[in-house]
Amino acid sequence: xxxxxxxxKGNDRRKVSTKELLARTVFYKVGHHxxxxxxxxxxxxxxxxxxxxxxxxxxxxxxxxxAAWERFRRAVTxxxxxxxxxx
Numbered sequence: 001x002x003x004x005x006x007x008x009k010g011n012d013r014r015k016v017s018t019k020e021l022l023a024r025t026v027f028y029k030v031g032h033h034x035x036x037x038x039x040x041x042x043x044x045x046x047x048x049x050x051x052x053x054x055x056x057x058x059x060x061x062x063x064x065x066x067a068a069w070e071r072f073r074r075a076v077t078x079x080x081x082x083x084x085x086x087x
Contacts, residue, residue, distance in 0.1 A: 022046035030056045 003018045025047045031038030 019046055023048045025049060026051045026053065028052065028054045030054050 004015045005018075005021070006013055006015055008014055022043060023046060026049050028044075028047060
């Protein structure tokens with residue numbers, strides 16, 4: 001997470017780090033239905049805003065097996081990052 005970006009215009013230009021941007025994140029759409037390989041844990045843990053809300057699309061697609069859906073549901077609800085998540 002060592003990237004930097006220049007923001008602002010004119011005399012108000014400044015650099016911000018990826019870590020700063022993640023710490024200020026207030027809405028995050030979790031990738032690929034919450035799968036473990038869609039979002040880096042370090043990125044999630046860097047999102048420290050008390051106002052952070054994460055959206056996880058969980059509508060069961062018709063082409064996924066019942067067993068795969070149950071594995072996903074159990075994994076999401078047992079992960080400590082999703083302790084406030086309700087089905």
